[in-house]
Amino acid sequence: MKEKQKEIKLVPDVLKALRETSGYSIEEVAKKLKTSPEKIKRVEKGMEFFTTTEIYKLEGLYKYSLAAFFSDSAPKLPVMPDYRINRNRKLTHETYLAERNTYYLSEKIKDLCGKRSQIPSFSDTLKAGELAKEFRKFLNIELIKSKKPEEILTDYKKILEGALSIIIIEYPLNHTNPRKRKQHELFVKPPSEAGNDVNDVRAFSTSSYISVIVLNENDKPSIKLFSLFHEICHLLKRNAGICSIDIEKNDQGIEFYCNQFAAEFLIPSDNLMTEVKKFRQIDEEEINKLTETYGVSKQTMMICLLRLGYIEKETYQAFKNEINEKEIEVVSKQKKFGRRNWDxxxxxxxxxxxxxxxxxxxxxxxxxxxxxxxxxxxxxxxxxxxxx
Known part of the structure; x- marks a missing residue:
């Protein structure tokens, strides 16, 4: 006869909070534990208990320490404003984990050094492009370009962390294999086209004693670069939150404003006009050269050129319609057999x-x-x- 496993009495509210701050539904947990949703509900009401085996499984699933399950106080996550295109989409478990790690790290660093983030204040009446120029003056730096996107990203991270006393980190924010994503573009499909895809988080920022910016580890450096300054704008405007970052968004809201800020900071209009003058015409080859010069994605560059009148709307639309899937497959295969630099x-x-x-x-x-x-x-x- 099979011996009955020992059941452990835990605080119901703690169990519910552990599940919710890990981003799992009752149905998902029931499936993982191979039990019924009704049992999970009863456990979270204190009417039934988990076995030791089930608690160990939940420890691995939720990625909380075992001690958290035996705590008397329920963990809480501050509510973050959600600026995603489709806010009805469920956040991934990876995003919840990144949020938890972010708040923990921020609190620990605050306790260690006693520092506070120094986010400068600017006039609320400034347009996005004007704010980008004022912020560059504040940092007292020249435009960084003519380097690989990864190098530009690294340089800006160090500058921003040092000048603002903020933490800039990267976490995987989705559970889709990054090799299958269209990494060379920033375009985010509207909700009607995106279906049930939940992997729409590009970055998020938290505003606290020590503010933090979290970039999506699985994105290309050129995309992370744009996301970084999009989130910097959120911190400057005192409205940090979670973002999907659709650079085509044109509704005059805060996301559009932050996109304009990021574009102007990374590709100043006057600087871009100077670069364009070096070419007799702007075609595919020249656009690629400009993209490499500024270290941004090709789509970001084309939108900047479109807004300045250097390319026609039809040219931009053709770019979107002619995404080279073979190129994506080649990149995917190269990544598949490449070694990750874990350091x-x-x-x-x-x-x-x-x-x-x-x-x-x-x-x-x-x-x-x-x-x-x-x-x-x-x-x-x-x-x-x-x-x-």
Missing amino acids: KIYLNRVGNLSLQEVKKAYLAEKITFYESSRILNLKTKYVEKFID
Whole structure:
């Protein structure tokens, strides 16, 4: 006779909060545990209990520590404004996890260094392009271009983290294989075309004692670059939130404003006009050269050229209609057999400011090696590489 497993009495509200802050529905949890939704409901009302095996499964599913299940207080996530195109779409579990990690990291770094983000204030009457120019003056930097997108992104991350005391990190924000996504474009299909696709989060930002910008790890550097400055604009406007970033959006709302800011910061109109003068005409080859010069996506460049009158609307529409699927497949195959640079991935997940403050505290013996590992959410071998 099969021995009955021991059931553990836990706080119902805690179990419900753990599930909800992990982005799982009752039906999803029931399926994972191979039980009925009715049982999950009864457990979350304190009328029934999980077995030890079920609790261990939930620990792996929710990615919470086992101690969290035995806590008396329910975890809470601050409510973030949702600026996505289709706000009815469900956020992925990866996005929920990224949110949790973000708030935890922000609080820990605040406790370690006592710093506060220094977000400058500008007039609310400034247009997006004007704000971009004023912000560049504030940073006191020249336009970074004629480099690979990844290098431009790295340079701007360091500048922004240093000047604003913010954390800039990357997490996978979707569960779709990134090789199957159309990475070379920023175009986001409208809800009517997108179906039930939930993977529409490009980035998000949190405004707190230490503000954080989170980019989608699975995006190309050129797309991350645009997302970064889109979120910077949200911080400057004091309305941080979660974004899908459709660069074609033209409704005059905050998302359109932030897109204009990002485009003007990365591709200043006067600078672009100077570059365009170097060419006799603007065709496919010249557009590709300009895209490489500024390190942005081709679609971003074409929209900028369209708005300045250098290309016709038909040219832009043809670009959208003639996406080269074979090229995407080639890129996918190259990535499939390539090795991931885990050092770089984990460095991007912790950010420059976080690593700098944790390393400083560890070397000053204010925190232990174990605490360093926990704050950065890294395996031992990577903590040894990064802070020893």
